[in-house]
Amino acid sequence: MTSPATIRAVDVLVASPSRNFVTLRVTTDDGVVGLGDATLNGRELAVASYLRDHVAPLLIGLDAHRIEDTWQLLYRSAYWRRGPVTMSVIAAVDMALWDIKARLAGMPLYQLLGGASREGALVYAHASGADLDELGDSIRGRLAEGHRAVRLQVAVPGMGAMYGVGAATAGRYAYEPAKRAGLSVEEGWDSARYLRYLPSVFEWARAEFGAEVMLLHDAHHRLTPIQAARLGRDLEPYDLFWLEDCTPAENPESLRLVRRNTVTPLAIGEVMNSMEDFRLLIQEQLIDYVRASVTHAGGITGLRRIFDFAAQYQIKSGSHGPTDISPVGMAAALHLDLAIHNFGIQEYMEHQPLAGEVFRTSYRFERGMLHPGDAPGLGVEYDEAAAARFPYTPAYLPAARLVDGTVHDW
Structure with missing residues (x-):
């Protein structure tokens, strides 16, 4: 039956x-x-x-x-x-x-996940620029929208195209690393230049925007453990909310070196997808925020298991939420954010308007927070007729190379 x-x-x-x-x-x-x-x-x-x-x-x-x-x-x-x-x-x-x-x-x-544990989910927005003037305009745009937490990414002089640096505008942050082409584009990388320059960016940001704005940064897996430790220590005077993906975490033991040498909070995990990936990082309290996404870590069931385990070690959530997480995935993350006790912060990149023609959502932004809304279920409807206007197009993330041409972590 x-x-x-x-x-x-x-x-x-x-x-x-x-x-x-x-x-x-x-x-x-x-x-x-x-x-x-x-x-x-x-x-x-x-x-x-x-x-x-x-x-x-x-x-x-x-x-x-x-x-x-x-x-x-x-x-x-x-x-x-x-x-x-x-x-x-x-x-x-x-x-x-x-x-x-x-x-x-x-x-x-x-x-159904236990009800709301808070009024809304604190989110962080993205700000970037080709130089400090552009970055300042971008930050001011995010603050004017009501954001209280902002991730800062800026081009390093002499390095060309940079991860996380979007369109030079105080409006919508427009960064799409996956290029619509049959092959990956290539970007250069120089860790020494980056390490010399970045602390001055956060010194400027604190002087310009004060102590109350929550500032974040993503190193995007580019550093060795000793380099990550140095960066974390150099950023300590500027009170970051977190330093994200400071070093590749396939070898979680490497975070021991970073943790011993800096008190800058660490967020790791957007490329991780299971409890086994996080076990040592959580048990040894080598991170402060779990960065996994509901879309890549086994859904609401899988990610809640990881968050519940992290809670036993006073580690909070920090779910991955770029625009390659669809509005369906974002809605699912927000329902989980609202329910769990050890919520920390939620990444929030607004989807482009075309995505809104296909995915009709009920979540809403107010006072630096997102709420999933009160429609039954996830609160997302899919318009298949609208979707038919936008067929799949091959798109690939960039590759990074060092100055000598060696492939590096992107």
Whole structure:
């Protein structure tokens, strides 16, 4: 006997309204629809194929209410565990099932996760510039919008194109690293120049904007552990909210050296996707914020496990939220942000207007915070007719090379 929540259709929707997104749509026998985000920037079609060719057939006929059982089925039965493709697939299914459950309950999802623990989720915006004048204009734009926390990225003199430096405008932050082309573009990198210059940027920012604005920075995996330790120490006088991805964390033991040498708070994890990735970092309290995303870490179920584990060590959440997390993924993150106790901050990059034509959202921004809204489920609707106007376009993230031509961490 089937239940009203028996899954009868699973659709994988790929569209590119300003950038590529992979959306999973799960429909029950009673016509209730749940959405999940499966976007993996630069590798979108790998996830779409996994969902369409290997997972969708498994879901037909299952009870959509059995979220935990389905999560474990997809994680354990495939034999090949973890990794960004697998965990993004599981995340999309998990989000869609939670969306269905909350829609059937007639509640916003955060109510099923235990209810609200706060009035809204503090977010940080992005500011950047080719020089300090442009960066200052960008920061002022973010503050005028009501933001209280801002990530600063600025070009280093003599280095050319830089990670995180978007359009020179006080309006919408427009940075899209994935170029719409068949090959990756290349950018240069010089750690010595960066390490010499960056502390002066934050000295200027504190003098210009005062002590109350929360300032963040992303080193984007570019530094060795000893370089990261030096940068963290050099930035201590400027009271950063966090220093993000100061060194690649595939070797988590390397963070011991960083932690011993600086008290600047550390945020790590946007390329991580499982509890196993975080275990040592959390148990040894080598980080202060977990940067994983709901889209890449097994969905609401997977990411909440990581956050609950982190809470035992006084480590807070800091979910990844760039524009390659679709509005579906952002909504899911906000429901989790509102519910958990150890929330820290949420990254917030506004999607381009074209994305808003495909994804109709209910979340709202006010006083430096986002709230997911009170529509049933995740609060996102997908306009398939609008999406048809934006077909998939190949796009790849850049590659970074050192001065001598060696490929470096991007």
